[in-house]
Amino acid sequence: MTGKERFDNIEIPAGLSGIIQDARRRAHAKKRGRNVRRGSIVAAAACTAVLITANYPGAASAMSDVPVLGQIVKLLQIGGGGERTDGVSVTTQAHADTLDIHFDADGEQTSAAPAYTVQRQNGPDRLIFTFNGVRNLNHAQLEADIRRLAYVKDVYRDIILDDSAIRFVVELKDRTDYTVTEFKQPGMIRLSLFPAEKMPVSNKLYFIRSQEMKQGESLAILEEQYSAEGSGVVKTRSGSFAMVIGSFATQAEAEAFLEKLKARDDYTEPLTVDGWMSNERPQ
Amino acid sequence: MMNHTLHFTEQEISERIDACKEKLYRLAFCYVKNEHEALEIVSEAAYKAFLSFKKLKQPQYFETWISRIVINCSIDHLKRERKYTYIEDTSQPLAAKESSLSLEEKWDLYEALDLLRPEDKAYIILKFFEDRRFSDMAEVLSLPENTVKTRFYRILNRLKKQLTQGKVDAP
Helix, strand or coil: CCHHHHHHCCCCCCCHHHHHHHHHHHHHHHHHHHHHHHCHHHHHHHHHHHHHHHHCHHHHHHHCCCCCCCEEEEEECCEEECECCCCEEEEEEECCCEEEEEEEECCEECCCCECEEEEEECCCCEEEEEEECEEEECHHHHHHHHHCCCCEEEEEECCCCCCCEEEEEEEECCCEEEEEEEEECCCEEEEEEEECCCCCCCCEEEEEECCCECCCHHHHHHHHHCHHHCCEEEECCCCCEEEEEEEECCHHHHHHHHHHHHCCCCCCCCCEEEEEECCCCCC | CCCCCCCCCHHHHHHHHHHCHHHHHHHHHHHHCCHHHHHHHHHHHHHHHHHHHHHCCCHHHHHHHHHHHHHHHHHHHHHHHCCCCCHHHCCCCCCCCCCCCCHHHHCCHHHHHHHCCHHHHHHHHHHHHCCCCHHHHHHHHCCCHHHHHHHHHHHHHHHHHHHHHCCCCCC
16 A cells, blocks of 8 residues: 555544534634733623623523633543542533533632543433532533533433432434533533534444333442443433443343343342344333 | 635635545644544644634635644644654665655655654655645745755655665755
């Protein structure tokens, strides 16, 4: 293969469009920031707007063009970041295709985001956000803000036993891609959603699952029990929830893994192997 | 007559970048040879393009303009992020194939890029990989065409010596 052929065969990453759109947003915010600095009255108004939207998410809908004042720490799709905190409050601000998650403690915005992780899972296609060191969250407001995003199918809370952490699940519509950007000074997480370049091919996946359950302590205990096996909580087609482990590429793999779980001393709640499409919820 | 002072809107710039994003990514990738850093470079270049597109007076030169930004961001990135070993420091020649073949066929110029200084890589990428004419290269590099030709052949000669003998001239 010649050098040119190697050049032509350089693989294009799926997140390229998202990176460019995020650059556009950063530049847009930067330009608006410049304008803000040019006039003290405008500057005061912009800072006030940021503080208002950070503390009173109800005002966020009117502030969709508020510039980002923080500095980018990282841009990712899966992984985590942030700093160790305690007792942080979370507020959100939704635009058409972005969600800004703000953090404050003692009435002031924190300088960094609290420790967080972002995971992506299939069956259905969903993002799982976990924030540690966070105690105060208006979950109804968070759900309402996330539901306003154009590419979101559903959002729900995954109740976990650690009361200093929160976890929520964002189900994505088909053909949606995303980036997560962490900012500091002040701390903020921005979820940007946009159309995926290629339609992902849905395929049948296999899982180990519990029966349908209501959200609450029993489900949280079950998820915690199998956390080392990568457990998660999924909303079912009827609107209930189930603890799931997986996915597995074949039914045989899932069944073999279930047999190992059944041999454990702490295996009490009956689990079964089930299969459903990667872009769908379980029964 | 074409309106040479027409300004792009932000949306138009976004669409133009989107249309050539793969080309820009490959250009950046040639400098760093890994996805993460190439994405960082494209991100930085796109950010600068969105900030300064009002300065672009001639829309027909958009791709030239954005390519120049990517090249400058790539050079800055390499100088900032890593120590590199370029041609003057190397002693091991790359194996050459049959002498009747063209330069591109004889040597893997994609690999040879690693031997070049950051500011020299663009000459090989634009000429051999993007098949640009010298006049286009001159636009991208903001240099007179004759200067581009002189530098291109000087870089090529150094590469040839390195690839055939393992010896090169001082810069």
